[in-house]
Amino acid sequence: DVQVEQSGAEVKEPGESLRITCKASGDSLRNYWIGWVRQRPGEGLEWMGFIFFADFETRYSPSFQGQVTISADTSIYTAFLQWSSLKASDSAMYFCATALHGTASWHYWGQGTPVIVSS
């Protein structure tokens, strides 16, 4: 099994930068993708993108391309979701999840990181 643990809640002002983290633990982590999902208050789930630990291949959903940056550090098996300039509309809960390479099922989810962007 793979476990993922996310960083804590963030409160930021518009225009600030932010990086949140998702740390994976378990066996054969190089064979896993880490995905990011946004959920705005009272709304549904949205796939943002995902990264493969083995070669750092990264894919973004069209709505999020250019809006965020997904990266990873395999020395600590941690994935990152980064904004360079936050907007109020980025206020949401952000979940990370894992999928074994060659599969399309995201079995293990983090607890979520709430992000509030407000002046």
Place this chain on the structure above:
Amino acid sequence: QSALTQPASMSGSPGQWITIPCTGTSSDVGRYNFVSWYQQYPGKAPVIVIFDVANRPSGVSNRFSGSKSGNTASLTISGLQAEDEADYYCSSYTTGGVYVFGTGTKVTV
């Protein structure tokens, strides 16, 4: 990519069954057998209940089952129980090489 289409809400009595449809296109649901279903309680992370259209992860009740016909996938919950009251989302792999969620269905028991 547009979100897959699900009814906003469905309800059933304890012991009954319901089937939640998830309608996509020939570029996602219709093309791949990579449809998953997730259960989400308020304030909690999603939990996978069905993967690859019809497979159940270990530990998930056999009251949950999945199927697909053409561009529409379905999640059936039989023998409804109070604990099944939650939001349910489908998800599919797409020809764009990314995933898309459904609009979500709130199930009331």
